[in-house]
Amino acid sequence: MKACVIAVGSEMLTPFRVDTNSLIVTERLNTIGFDVRLKVVVGDEVDELTRVLESALAWADAIVVIGGLGPTDDDITREAIARVLQVPLEVHEHVLDRIRERFARRGMTMPEINRRQAMAPRGATLLENPAGTAPGLWIERGSTSIVLLPGPARELTPMIETVVRDRLAPLGRGAGLFRRVIKITGRTESDVDTSAQPIYGRWTSAAVPISTTILAAQGQIELHLTARADNRAASEAALDAAVAELRSALGPSVYSVDGRPLEAIVGDLLRERHLTLAVAESCTGGLLASRLTDIPGSSDYVERGVMCYSNRAKTELVGVPEALIAEHGAVSEQVARAMAEGVRARAATGAGIGITGIAGPGGGTPQKPVGTIAVAVALGQDVQARTFQFIGGREMVKFQATQAAMNMLRLMLIEPR
Amino acid sequence: MKACVIAVGSEMLTPFRVDTNSLIVTERLNTIGFDVRLKVVVGDEVDELTRVLESALAWADAIVVIGGLGPTDDDITREAIARVLQVPLEVHEHVLDRIRERFARRGMTMPEINRRQAMAPRGATLLENPAGTAPGLWIERGSTSIVLLPGPARELTPMIETVVRDRLAPLGRGAGLFRRVIKITGRTESDVDTSAQPIYGRWTSAAVPISTTILAAQGQIELHLTARADNRAASEAALDAAVAELRSALGPSVYSVDGRPLEAIVGDLLRERHLTLAVAESCTGGLLASRLTDIPGSSDYVERGVMCYSNRAKTELVGVPEALIAEHGAVSEQVARAMAEGVRARAATGAGIGITGIAGPGGGTPQKPVGTIAVAVALGQDVQARTFQFIGGREMVKFQATQAAMNMLRLMLIEPR
Numbered sequence: 001m002k003a004c005v006i007a008v009g010s011e012m013l014t015p016f017r018v019d020t021n022s023l024i025v026t027e028r029l030n031t032i033g034f035d036v037r038l039k040v041v042v043g044d045e046v047d048e049l050t051r052v053l054e055s056a057l058a059w060a061d062a063i064v065v066i067g068g069l070g071p072t073d074d075d076i077t078r079e080a081i082a083r084v085l086q087v088p089l090e091v092h093e094h095v096l097d098r099i100r101e102r103f104a105r106r107g108m109t110m111p112e113i114n115r116r117q118a119m120a121p122r123g124a125t126l127l128e129n130p131a132g133t134a135p136g137l138w139i140e141r142g143s144t145s146i147v148l149l150p151g152p153a154r155e156l157t158p159m160i161e162t163v164v165r166d167r168l169a170p171l172g173r174g175a176g177l178f179r180r181v182i183k184i185t186g187r188t189e190s191d192v193d194t195s196a197q198p199i200y201g202r203w204t205s206a207a208v209p210i211s212t213t214i215l216a217a218q219g220q221i222e223l224h225l226t227a228r229a230d231n232r233a234a235s236e237a238a239l240d241a242a243v244a245e246l247r248s249a250l251g252p253s254v255y256s257v258d259g260r261p262l263e264a265i266v267g268d269l270l271r272e273r274h275l276t277l278a279v280a281e282s283c284t285g286g287l288l289a290s291r292l293t294d295i296p297g298s299s300d301y302v303e304r305g306v307m308c309y310s311n312r313a314k315t316e317l318v319g320v321p322e323a324l325i326a327e328h329g330a331v332s333e334q335v336a337r338a339m340a341e342g343v344r345a346r347a348a349t350g351a352g353i354g355i356t357g358i359a360g361p362g363g364g365t366p367q368k369p370v371g372t373i374a375v376a377v378a379l380g381q382d383v384q385a386r387t388f389q390f391i392g393g394r395e396m397v398k399f400q401a402t403q404a405a406m407n408m409l410r411l412m413l414i415e416p417r
Numbered sequence: 418m419k420a421c422v423i424a425v426g427s428e429m430l431t432p433f434r435v436d437t438n439s440l441i442v443t444e445r446l447n448t449i450g451f452d453v454r455l456k457v458v459v460g461d462e463v464d465e466l467t468r469v470l471e472s473a474l475a476w477a478d479a480i481v482v483i484g485g486l487g488p489t490d491d492d493i494t495r496e497a498i499a500r501v502l503q504v505p506l507e508v509h510e511h512v513l514d515r516i517r518e519r520f521a522r523r524g525m526t527m528p529e530i531n532r533r534q535a536m537a538p539r540g541a542t543l544l545e546n547p548a549g550t551a552p553g554l555w556i557e558r559g560s561t562s563i564v565l566l567p568g569p570a571r572e573l574t575p576m577i578e579t580v581v582r583d584r585l586a587p588l589g590r591g592a593g594l595f596r597r598v599i600k601i602t603g604r605t606e607s608d609v610d611t612s613a614q615p616i617y618g619r620w621t622s623a624a625v626p627i628s629t630t631i632l633a634a635q636g637q638i639e640l641h642l643t644a645r646a647d648n649r650a651a652s653e654a655a656l657d658a659a660v661a662e663l664r665s666a667l668g669p670s671v672y673s674v675d676g677r678p679l680e681a682i683v684g685d686l687l688r689e690r691h692l693t694l695a696v697a698e699s700c701t702g703g704l705l706a707s708r709l710t711d712i713p714g715s716s717d718y719v720e721r722g723v724m725c726y727s728n729r730a731k732t733e734l735v736g737v738p739e740a741l742i743a744e745h746g747a748v749s750e751q752v753a754r755a756m757a758e759g760v761r762a763r764a765a766t767g768a769g770i771g772i773t774g775i776a777g778p779g780g781g782t783p784q785k786p787v788g789t790i791a792v793a794v795a796l797g798q799d800v801q802a803r804t805f806q807f808i809g810g811r812e813m814v815k816f817q818a819t820q821a822a823m824n825m826l827r828l829m830l831i832e833p834r
Contacts, residue, residue: 011632012456013453013455037460039458051476213431215428281703285711287707289702289724294815304723307706307722313720
């Protein structure tokens, strides 16, 4: 089954806004076997939307139009649909009453302009919008189902869920698409692919075929597995086996198979082991502490962080000896080690991390170019230090450094020496 | 002049990836008066791309196709263009030589598959790609110019710059679009619009018409001003006057008119005044320090940060008296004040910031619900504290809290008591 997703709104044709609603819709459509073959962003122009709709009607089994259902002149989705289908727009009195009530509940009178939101092309079925004034619309034309949904994600998300379950799923004669994401860190894309390709290459012709895409993001590689099967149970079983096979081939560089980010994985490992953590950061400037504490409940294991940018702060806050900095330089495994052990001792935590490096763009030298990062992790009797050489701009170097530090701690937690 | 931007790649039809390349292209096209009327994402399917191209040829003055120029089977852009134009694909020997050389320089033999990248539809002009193997292509058909560019942003960005300057700009008979962004914090969207609308409402009918869009992002409001004029000088003059008028109406809540983010504005103010800064964070978990140090050269003024999540860390790291926490609670203006003054005293800096609050989702009480944040700033003799009530999820609350803290410091720096 082929789907077309159309996002309506001139702001998404500027250099400032992307359409992200279509991701929500695509995810839902995929689960019932609808492939999104085309995505379109069109402005608030009734002629343009009409042309796009006409073209999609020629091939799509489902057309999902998002946005342009508001009360103002530039909300043109209803008009475009009526024009394409050559039917008039009609006012639905019970919808009008409901919109009036919504305003009355807030002590306001409905502006006359909102009357538009109670209009629908003749023959359309209204879809309830629990979170807003504009109802959605469902229209069938030949073998194509057309769904009109409001643009705010808060309104769109519950409505697409309902439409997919109650209206589109019964039409989905094809098999559904089910996905898994395997997250890997500490290896390059080509290295991962060399290990993984011989495995996933076989799956495309399996009983439940699985296609695999490799995506390299900053500081991590993702393998996206997509199974096509008639039912959820068959695809979940095939995906479970596939994930297990890749996991065994890729070893401990796989850190997540259930969507959790690295900061949550590390946090859960610390919590399970009743350990607390303190971090001392120089070049990452607090990003490691911030990522760790993005996880709700992280106060259970994050005791403190210190961001010691200056050498004086390194000495005062975590007790790095001035002589050590003078001898090895602030960016060195020796200083990273002293930071990890120092912050752990002062915080009296079970684990400590120290990061020092050159995030750039300035500060590099031939011996220690921009992107040189020393990371140390102290856990029990074990203190490990490593030097990394990252590429990219300042924010990318910072991110990769925090990723590397969390991964070192993760590996020490799961494979203690 | 009307433009259509087509992004080619099946990964952008999954729930995981959005097309962001089109933003880069749109920005460049706008400066020479090309309006992007339609954006399309199409998969690696030659039939689908062919259909989209045929439809765009009917109305667009310029069609920019991004991606699908790689060496593999699923890179189908060349084939689709050749099919639409009904011309054969031809090998360009000098391009083939250049690709072979690129491989040779890395000690590798060119795989036979890369031969595809030296092919072009008959009549196409090759566009040099300084950063990769696949050249771009320029084709004219009737009144439409077709541009094919590679997908990696590193290759795309310099190439669109050159194409726009050398090839599309001379065609742009219309006026160019020029933009400014005014960034505002500490006010709501409707409050900003109430002050700004009577001003920008007049501009649409001015000699150089300026249209204005208001965008609310987390922790800030942006006003996007777009002028349409025959030349850069006229539009820049009109935009300068417009920005000055809005700035005077909106007062010091405007923090940036040149694209700089708040962390850079605050940093520049500190540097100009030869002041250094230390921050003590609880609920923001290091995000404030991380944002401040995202700015290159921030080591000039950021001395240190401490992330004191636990009460013990608040006492040990910045000397907040235990009795003060017991009396007022950890989330209180009194504790925020003690954190700001404590971290400043220990770091011997000119300015200090303290943030304590409840980022959620847990930890709220009826008196202090999730989103309650106390911020204090110490600068010279002046110590100011405020309590905010933010809405949104954990990360959004953290971000807004750092935004509010930087804005308090900014206002104290520009308007000392």
